[in-house]
Amino acid sequence: MFKDMYCNVCGRKLKVENGILLEDAFEARKQWGYFSKKDTEVHSFVICESCYDSMIERFAIPPKVSNALEI
């Protein structure tokens, strides 16, 4: 069951109807470890598809893309 979900980048509320997320979004969760300055902190955020697209446009090396059906 989804509660309200917001894109952390633009703040837009994602489309959720009757507990079902009606659009896909990038969900990240990172537990920082010993060699970081955030040891034991867990960071998580959601990025909507359009913010995700503008984010990866700024990557020097684009993300690796493969087809889930072929794996």
Ligand SMILES: [Zn+2]
């Ligand atoms: Zn967004």
